[in-house]
Amino acid sequence: MKLQVSALLLCASLPLVANSQSLDDCRRIADPTDRLTCYDALATPPTAAQQNTPPARSPETLATVDLKEPATGDSLLGAAWELDADKRGHILRIRPYKPVYILPGFHTSHTNPFPASPSVGHTSTTDTEQASDEAKLQISLKTKLAEDLFGNNGDLWFGYTQSSRWQLYSAGTSRPFRETNHEPEVMLVWRTDYTLGGWRARTLSLGFNHQSNGRSLPLSRSWNRIMAGIALEKGDWTATFRPWWRISEAGERDDNPDISNYLGRADLQIVRIWGKQQFSLLLRHSLQGGGNNHGALQLDYAFPLSGSLRGHLQWFTGYGESMIDYNHRANYYGVGVSLLEWY
DSSP states (O other): OHHHHHHHHHHHHHHHHHTHHHHHHHHTOOSHHHHHHHHHHHHSOOOHHHHHSOOOOOHHHHHHHHTSOOOOOSOHHHHHTTOSGGGOOOTTOOEEOSOEEEEEEEEESSOOSSOOOSSTTOSOOSOOOOOSEEEEEEEEEEEEEEOOSBTTBOEEEEEEEEEEEEOTTOGGGTOOEEEEEEEEEEEEEEEEEEEETTEEEEEEEEEEEEEEOOOOTTSOOEEEEEEEEEEEEETTEEEEEEEEEEOOOOGGGOSOTTTHHHHOSEEEEEEEEETTEEEEEEEEEOOOOGGGOOEEEEEEEEEEEETTEEEEEEEEEEEOSSSTTTTOEEEEEEEEEEEEOOO
16 A cells, blocks of 8 residues: 555656746746746646647758658659659669650651762762651660769769661562661759649759761761750640750761751650550751741650550651651651550
8 A cells, every 4th residue: 555655646746846947937936926827837737739739840840841842643754754752762774765666657758769968978879769668666765874963863864765767668679777866865864843834843954965877978867966954744744845955066077067957956745644545746846947947746646455565656747757867858657556655
């Protein structure tokens, strides 16, 4: 019994010990009425609401919480570029970049039998014997080389895209690959999160891009560019705008001095996800007027077939469907299948 009484006295004394500093504060109050009010406040038990009230946070804690990234949900660009915290840390992992497809049916309205360029020695004098029906193939991959190069932001990516035009139905000329374009690029990608005209801006980028067809004279075509970019999304839509600056080459080293007036100085890529279907629009323009006013438009549509296999339709109109045809205007129609799409 004595043990129980001692325990009760000990428990009762704990609040007094904890409030000893408060009692001292009350004793130092000179006015009797105010001093009594202070004692009454200490003796009054806390209400349920007061017991459940979380402790106040310091300004430093509030600042830390405010700086946290907002929840991203299902983000197309976030998944594609590993922008969200739960998708980061994958260095040198191969990832899809642009669509990967094969179009066994690829028809052009106007062939280009004698490809030409203003550079000396860059105009073909021999008929390329190009058939209007061929096949088109594209592969495109990317990988992250490093991340968080600037504090907690700035990822370095490498991308490679290769597209080929294959004269599959030209048995008389041994079904040659008419044109293959190689496009390696290195990109610094910064994560962003702000609203621009109702769209959510997710990335800013700056990189180096090389594109060529790897051929000898007179069919060699190539250029190097410094490319900037901004990528935005809104629900099932994404939009990527890329202006670029061509790195000039001197004299005879320049395969195509007027290429910017045909393949352009900027492009805009818009992608729409609709259920399991994908639509994409590519607009490209020289940003010049008069005789240098040239551009191109490409529409792609992908729809499910079986598993990851999709049907793929493509329409291109304008200049520069390939490097060898950079200053050649035509319409192109493609039908085939794709293994990977934008998202």
